Amino acid sequence: MRGTPGKSTGAPAGDTIAAIATPAGRGGVGVVRVSGSAVGAVIAGIVQRQLAARRATLTTFQGGRGEALDQGIALHFPGPHSYTGEDVLELHGHGGPVVLGLLLERCIELGARLAQPGEFTQRAFLNGKLDLAQAEGVADLIAAATATAARAAARSLAGVFSREIRAVVDALIELRMYTEAALDFPDEDVEFLRAADVRGRVAAILAQVTGVLVRARQGALLREGLAVVLVGRPNVGKSSLLNQLAGDAVAIVTPIAGTTRDAVQSQIEIQGIPLTIVDTAGLRPTDDPIETLGIERTWAAVARADLALVLVDANVGGSIGEEDAAILAQLPVALPRLVIHNKIDLAGLVPRVEAGGVPERDVESAPAERHVFLSAKTGAGIELLRQEFLRLAGVHEDMEGVFLARARHLGALRDAVAQLEAAAGHAAAAKPPLELLAEDLRAAHTTLGTITGEFTPDDLLGTIFSRFCIGK
Numbered sequence: 001m002r003g004t005p006g007k008s009t010g011a012p013a014g015d016t017i018a019a020i021a022t023p024a025g026r027g028g029v030g031v032v033r034v035s036g037s038a039v040g041a042v043i044a045g046i047v048q049r050q051l052a053a054r055r056a057t058l059t060t061f062q063g064g065r066g067e068a069l070d071q072g073i074a075l076h077f078p079g080p081h082s083y084t085g086e087d088v089l090e091l092h093g094h095g096g097p098v099v100l101g102l103l104l105e106r107c108i109e110l111g112a113r114l115a116q117p118g119e120f121t122q123r124a125f126l127n128g129k130l131d132l133a134q135a136e137g138v139a140d141l142i143a144a145a146t147a148t149a150a151r152a153a154a155r156s157l158a159g160v161f162s163r164e165i166r167a168v169v170d171a172l173i174e175l176r177m178y179t180e181a182a183l184d185f186p187d188e189d190v191e192f193l194r195a196a197d198v199r200g201r202v203a204a205i206l207a208q209v210t211g212v213l214v215r216a217r218q219g220a221l222l223r224e225g226l227a228v229v230l231v232g233r234p235n236v237g238k239s240s241l242l243n244q245l246a247g248d249a250v251a252i253v254t255p256i257a258g259t260t261r262d263a264v265q266s267q268i269e270i271q272g273i274p275l276t277i278v279d280t281a282g283l284r285p286t287d288d289p290i291e292t293l294g295i296e297r298t299w300a301a302v303a304r305a306d307l308a309l310v311l312v313d314a315n316v317g318g319s320i321g322e323e324d325a326a327i328l329a330q331l332p333v334a335l336p337r338l339v340i341h342n343k344i345d346l347a348g349l350v351p352r353v354e355a356g357g358v359p360e361r362d363v364e365s366a367p368a369e370r371h372v373f374l375s376a377k378t379g380a381g382i383e384l385l386r387q388e389f390l391r392l393a394g395v396h397e398d399m400e401g402v403f404l405a406r407a408r409h410l411g412a413l414r415d416a417v418a419q420l421e422a423a424a425g426h427a428a429a430a431k432p433p434l435e436l437l438a439e440d441l442r443a444a445h446t447t448l449g450t451i452t453g454e455f456t457p458d459d460l461l462g463t464i465f466s467r468f469c470i471g472k
Helices: 039-046 097-109 119-126 132-143 147-157 160-184 186-195 198-224 238-246 289-304 322-330 360-365 382-393 407-427 434-452 458-466
Strands: 017-020 027-035 057-062 068-077 088-095 226-232 264-270 273-279 307-313 337-342 352-355 370-373
Touching: 017 097, 017 119, 027 039, 027 097, 027 119, 039 057, 039 068, 039 088, 039 097, 068 097, 088 097, 119 132, 119 458, 132 147, 132 160, 132 434, 132 458, 147 160, 147 198, 160 198, 160 434, 198 273, 198 407, 198 434, 226 238, 226 289, 226 322, 238 264, 238 273, 238 307, 238 337, 238 382, 264 382, 273 382, 307 322, 337 382, 352 382, 370 382, 407 434
Parallel strands: 226 273, 226 307, 307 337, 337 370
Antiparallel strands: 017 027, 027 088, 057 068, 068 088, 264 273, 352 370
16 A cells, blocks of 8 residues: 655656657657656756756757757756656657657667656656646546536646545544544543534535535546437437437438448537437348348447437327337346437427426426437427436536546545445444444545545556556
């Protein structure tokens, strides 16, 4: 397990890393970043002049024979006041892959080695410049698929998520102090715990962690998005609905049943939530081997989906027929679904939302399976469908306070909630079992510490940082 960042762990003495920090390909500017004890030797070998700290210096980058490799800007950030906490050099030159490769090779000649993915940020974490949640915020900001997700990742990087976790941990530490003290005075433990209001404190911390978990779920949704699969019989309008949602003709639409043979997907965004919409082959009995393969891929897409849109033809009475009911019955029980009654323009119906036969005004208290009446051709009712996406995802109108979260954060928060619920049960007993109460509080403290990196196995750290891009 790790201890507090920056105390005893860090890069080996004398170990210096270098990497190209800008994306592959050609660009106007490219950056080579170096961090470690050999930065001074790299400056002497490439810049051949002293650099003022944190000031941009226009210079010629020189090779091993004194030849000019490029002309650009050199920036020196002496440690510990740098991103990694070590001496850092950035060489900003022209963004051609060949010239950047030459600069990187020169840095390696002068004592650096090629950095591993995420190694600069890992050193920042190990040297106490960032906690683990902030470090993950760096990668999430780079990978953000929407503006809302980018803002949420920036909040995580700025420490919003970490401060919420630390506030809970501080309250836990104080509560553990009272509990451990009560263990030292067994004859007075009940009165001691009552005087400290341990029961109320546990309840307050539990409510606090539950609130963080709710917001973290929203952040995880911003990061991961939703995979939505369109299923139904042939020619019910799945491809037309995909085109309407995407705002472009991404799928071929014809009146010929079975036109779609393979899964076609499109990325869309609804109020900052990224959605991957997958159009699939129509489901029906067939002897056509190609169509059969398409149907197999339909069910494979269903298995990976977070939400199924089951399309039925509203022009055949507005109800679900036997074939449609059979498709619904084959969906995984736990998979959320919306039944889409398409072609209301032909049926003479109006756009609306129903849930188990309940009108739209009562939809909040209705059963989980909802029915949306719309026209993929005219767009009528599409906005109702978008609102249903958000409703099923549990998205709040105000996403500005949300921080980006990962699956491991959600798992830790759920575990902490369970541990605190157990602690609440013990604290409520007439004669609290102090050893069990103390153990539950200790477990919750340790679990929450894995989020910020206070207690994190080294193999998990390796997994986390290996998913970063090289040079960051």
